[in-house]
Amino acid sequence: MLDSAVSSRLAALLPPEAWLTADEDTRAYECDGLTLYRTRPAAVALPETEAQVVAILRQCHQARIPVVARGAGTGLSGGATPDAGGVLLSLAKFRRILAIDPESQTAVVQPGVRNLAISEAAAAHGLYYAPDPSSQIACTIGGNVAENAGGVHCLKYGLTVHNVRRVRGVLIDGSTVEFGGDALDAPGYDLLALINGSEGLLAVITEVTVKLTPKPLLAQVALASFDDVGRAGLAVSAVIGAGIVPAGLEMMDRAATRAVEAFVHANYPLDAQAILLVESDGTPEEVAAEMAEIKRVLAASGATAIRVSTDEKERLLLWSGRKAAFPAVGRIAADYICMDGTIPRRTLPQVLARIDEFSHRFGLACANVFHAGDGNLHPLIMFDANVAEEAERAEAFGAAILELCIEVGGTITGEHGVGIEKIRQMCTQFRPDELTSFLGVKAAFDEHGLLNPGKAVPTLHRCAEFGKMHVHRGALPHPELPRF
Amino acid sequence: MTDAVVLGWQQRIRDAAASGRPLRIRGGGSKDFYGQEPVGELLDTTPLAGIVDYDPTELVLTARAGTPLAEVERVLADAGQMLAFEPPHFGPGATLGGTVAAGLSGPRRPYAGAVRDLVLGTRILDGRGTELAFGGRVMKNVAGFDVARLMTGALGTLGVLLEISLKCQPLPKAVTVRVLECGAAESLRLTCGWAAQPLSLAGTCHVDGRLVVRLAGAAPAVAAAAARIGGSAWPEGDALFASLREQTHPFFAAAGGPGRALWRLAVKPTAPYADLGGAQLIEWGGALRWLDLDAGADPQPLRAWAASHGGHATLFRGGDKAAGVFQPLDETLLGLHRRLKANFDPQGILNRGRLYPGL
Ligand SMILES: Cc1cc2nc3c(=O)[nH]c(=O)nc-3n(C[C@H](O)[C@H](O)[C@H](O)COP(=O)(O)OP(=O)(O)OC[C@H]3O[C@@H](n4cnc5c(N)ncnc54)[C@H](O)[C@@H]3O)c2cc1C
Numbered sequence: 001m002l003d004s005a006v007s008s009r010l011a012a013l014l015p016p017e018a019w020l021t022a023d024e025d026t027r028a029y030e031c032d033g034l035t036l037y038r039t040r041p042a043a044v045a046l047p048e049t050e051a052q053v054v055a056i057l058r059q060c061h062q063a064r065i066p067v068v069a070r071g072a073g074t075g076l077s078g079g080a081t082p083d084a085g086g087v088l089l090s091l092a093k094f095r096r097i098l099a100i101d102p103e104s105q106t107a108v109v110q111p112g113v114r115n116l117a118i119s120e121a122a123a124a125h126g127l128y129y130a131p132d133p134s135s136q137i138a139c140t141i142g143g144n145v146a147e148n149a150g151g152v153h154c155l156k157y158g159l160t161v162h163n164v165r166r167v168r169g170v171l172i173d174g175s176t177v178e179f180g181g182d183a184l185d186a187p188g189y190d191l192l193a194l195i196n197g198s199e200g201l202l203a204v205i206t207e208v209t210v211k212l213t214p215k216p217l218l219a220q221v222a223l224a225s226f227d228d229v230g231r232a233g234l235a236v237s238a239v240i241g242a243g244i245v246p247a248g249l250e251m252m253d254r255a256a257t258r259a260v261e262a263f264v265h266a267n268y269p270l271d272a273q274a275i276l277l278v279e280s281d282g283t284p285e286e287v288a289a290e291m292a293e294i295k296r297v298l299a300a301s302g303a304t305a306i307r308v309s310t311d312e313k314e315r316l317l318l319w320s321g322r323k324a325a326f327p328a329v330g331r332i333a334a335d336y337i338c339m340d341g342t343i344p345r346r347t348l349p350q351v352l353a354r355i356d357e358f359s360h361r362f363g364l365a366c367a368n369v370f371h372a373g374d375g376n377l378h379p380l381i382m383f384d385a386n387v388a389e390e391a392e393r394a395e396a397f398g399a400a401i402l403e404l405c406i407e408v409g410g411t412i413t414g415e416h417g418v419g420i421e422k423i424r425q426m427c428t429q430f431r432p433d434e435l436t437s438f439l440g441v442k443a444a445f446d447e448h449g450l451l452n453p454g455k456a457v458p459t460l461h462r463c464a465e466f467g468k469m470h471v472h473r474g475a476l477p478h479p480e481l482p483r484f
Numbered sequence: 485m486t487d488a489v490v491l492g493w494q495q496r497i498r499d500a501a502a503s504g505r506p507l508r509i510r511g512g513g514s515k516d517f518y519g520q521e522p523v524g525e526l527l528d529t530t531p532l533a534g535i536v537d538y539d540p541t542e543l544v545l546t547a548r549a550g551t552p553l554a555e556v557e558r559v560l561a562d563a564g565q566m567l568a569f570e571p572p573h574f575g576p577g578a579t580l581g582g583t584v585a586a587g588l589s590g591p592r593r594p595y596a597g598a599v600r601d602l603v604l605g606t607r608i609l610d611g612r613g614t615e616l617a618f619g620g621r622v623m624k625n626v627a628g629f630d631v632a633r634l635m636t637g638a639l640g641t642l643g644v645l646l647e648i649s650l651k652c653q654p655l656p657k658a659v660t661v662r663v664l665e666c667g668a669a670e671s672l673r674l675t676c677g678w679a680a681q682p683l684s685l686a687g688t689c690h691v692d693g694r695l696v697v698r699l700a701g702a703a704p705a706v707a708a709a710a711a712r713i714g715g716s717a718w719p720e721g722d723a724l725f726a727s728l729r730e731q732t733h734p735f736f737a738a739a740g741g742p743g744r745a746l747w748r749l750a751v752k753p754t755a756p757y758a759d760l761g762g763a764q765l766i767e768w769g770g771a772l773r774w775l776d777l778d779a780g781a782d783p784q785p786l787r788a789w790a791a792s793h794g795g796h797a798t799l800f801r802g803g804d805k806a807a808g809v810f811q812p813l814d815e816t817l818l819g820l821h822r823r824l825k826a827n828f829d830p831q832g833i834l835n836r837g838r839l840y841p842g843l
Contacts, residue, residue, distance in 0.1 A: 182794025285704030
């Protein structure tokens with residue numbers, strides 16, 4: 001609950017329909033894509049101008065009220081989970097594309113613009129916005145910047161951080177600030193890099209200039225089947241080792257292809273233990289030459305069958321299965337959690353074998369979907385929250401995977417962010433000195449820790465608490481809270 | 485894993501922090517000219533050298549900061565790979581650490597990314613002498629703030645780089661260089677138009693009424709692009725782009741001479757050509773304009789012009805550094821810079837004032 005005087009001061013900054021406090025109105029904002037954490041915010045603000053954002057932040061700063069920014073709420077790590085005593089600041093009304101400039105290959109957009117809408121608007125100029133998260137029909141560019149989102153084409157075209165020129169934002173004290181610019185670099189520290197992936201902890205993003213990429217003349221995808229998951233993993237390294245940087249290089253195991261086939265009928269081979277999708281794009285001559293090389297390497301790596309798309313319809317069909325992997329698993333499992341570790345590519349076979357071992361140990365099925373070219377794993381752990389202890393087992397399974405990622409030299413999150421989901425593993429991946437340094441970066445932007453508190457970077461105190469929680473497993477404090 | 489060299493540096497940093505006496509971090513000294521005047525006692529990074537890990541199939545190289553840039557490039561070339569941002573050496577002794585700290589990229593930058601785009605992780609000592617690791621050796625990593633990229637281009641003011649992991653890329657299979665005779669305005673019109681098409685661009689240079697374009701990639705794509713942009717084959721081939729990268733091209737020899745100042749203007753590529761009072765060399769499809777001016781020229785009009793075109797001006801070589809090398813920051817950005825500096829280097833001992841006075 002907000003103090004009533006503060007609440008009315010805040011309400012006065014917005015039209016009545018843009019300030020929500022009633023339970024039935026705030027419910028829609030109680031969680032993001034990580035639905036097992038739910039909290040009602042004290043209020044939801046729906047500003048539509050930067051001046052309103054400035055005014056709200058200034059008020060909240062003065063009154064020391066937490067603020068959580070939210071785009072489309074598709075985040076998978078709980079980054080947009082509200083604070084019970086704070087304001088949930090939705091950028092949903094910031095959905096205008098302000099400019100598309102084909103001459104400089106840039107678009108200036110408001111943060112609530114959907115990822116796919118940018119490419120749609122740029123299409124008339126033969127351009128598109130390259131980072132393409134699977135959630136691209138729904139997620140916003142503000143959320144993409146905040147998470148440094150990736151997609152299947154990031155191996156060749158880069159992540160969000162590589163495709164954003166300029167970010168305009170508002171700091172918690174209400175001052176406006178611009179990171180980057182219209183040039184290819186900016187003076188001083190690279191704060192543009194810092195704001196990418198900052199999970200709403202440093203500033204509220206109000207405008208973004210993105211780089212647009214010329215559309216390739218042609219794209220083709222090869223679907224390769226393997227009778228062994230490890231062999232498919234080695235084929236990934238073989239493709240990269242041959243000097244090829246495919247436009248996309250994805251892998252799915254049998255559990256994933258089976259789930260998908262039942263859902264979208266992408267014509268995947270159901271007997272294969274794993275499949276690879278390898279895309280080539282460019283001029284027709286370039287694609288022909290690269291595809292021949294890709295086929296050669298895949299065959300030499302032990303592919304049992306290789307099929308290459310012959311037209312755009314078939315290419316989209318082959319991708320449709322990969323893009324629908326999460327919802328497909330959602331259909332066959334009562335509940336699932338999606339993990340997001342990254343590992344050095346060469347450890348793929350070893351990591352896959354260990355995940356299989358964990359699956360037996362924890363007694364839970366797991367479907368594996370990877371951005372294999374980038375070594376970014378998305379194991380989907382299936383469970384039923386209504387079965388006693390299954391949720392705890394799923395959590396322990398997930399934690400084991402993340403710790404495995406750290407062990408082989410990787411990281412606990414490649415693109416979904418830490419949020420609240422992986423805040424515990426931050427204590428494993430980083431040493432106290434590094435966490436202290438992160439907290440110092442946070443304080444340089446937000447001294448009182450009001451923007452998205454409790455997310456992304458744990459305090460040392462919390463790490464110590466987690467340590468205790470691990471020891472006293474049987475007696476968790478606050479057993480009423482969901483623990484994912 | 486902390487070796488003797490690093491232990492020694494930790495002690496020196498702690499001593500410096502205690503006494504408040506600044507340290508001047510230096511690799512090969514090839515970029516001593518860049519930025520505000522270095523001050524303080526020398527901390528030589530060259531003893532901390534060597535490639536730590538390189539597996540071509542990972543596209544990742546990890547090396548200690550004092551490793552010669554030339555060694556890194558040789559090892560990569562042997563495996564058919566490269567640092568796609570084409571870092572300038574500016575001298576035989578250039579180190580990897582200096583390359584990342586200076587944050588400078590060469591002719592391929594608009595098409596393959598800048599240093600910061602390819603930095604994956606760094607290990608550093610902060611201004612307390614504490615060893616910290618950020619990022620990692622994998623392609624995608626969003627755990628924690630992106631401090632590895634924050635270190636890139638910070639000119640050593642936030643930490644002493646110990647080790648760096650970089651993304652590498654395969655060498656292009658084919659390279660072709662074309663030339664067209666045209667004025668600067670026409671050159672800008674052409675390069676902006678080409679950039680909106682899939683044309684395998686890998687470098688552009690306009691100087692002395694000539695536009696030279698480098699194309700790189702798969703052989704058929706390069707051939708198709710060459711036909712598309714027209715002009716004629718450039719007899720010197722890729723050597724021109726090497727001379728831009730290292731600033732050994734005659735334009736830079738003149739601009740770096742006595743009584744001259746070389747200005748670097750990074751702007752929106754579509755910024756119209758403007759007579760700014762001296763000869764210009766235009767790179768990066770219009771996004772980078774080098775300007776040869778009298779050493780005493782007033783920086784204000786340049787800074788204003790660059791800012792009005794979405795960018796900034798840097799006094800790159802020569803001239804009067806007292807008036808400031810880098811474009812001044814606004815109040816809010818300066819505040820963030822100061823607080824970040826205080827977080828990483830509370831006593832302000834690392835490369836004090838090299839980027840901006842007071843940082
Ligand atoms: C089916 C499915 C598939 C997905 N596939 C991918 C994928 O392939 N790749 C990938 O990277 N992710 C993927 N995601 C995750 C998610 O879509 C991305 O993280 C996306 O970037 C979130 O955008 P959003 O607008 O929904 O942000 P939200 O979920 O609303 O917010 C995410 C974070 O950003 C912050 N934030 C949002 N807007 C702003 C702003 N304007 N200013 C400051 N902070 C802000 C929030 O506080 C929060 O911390 C997927 C999710 C789903 C549900």
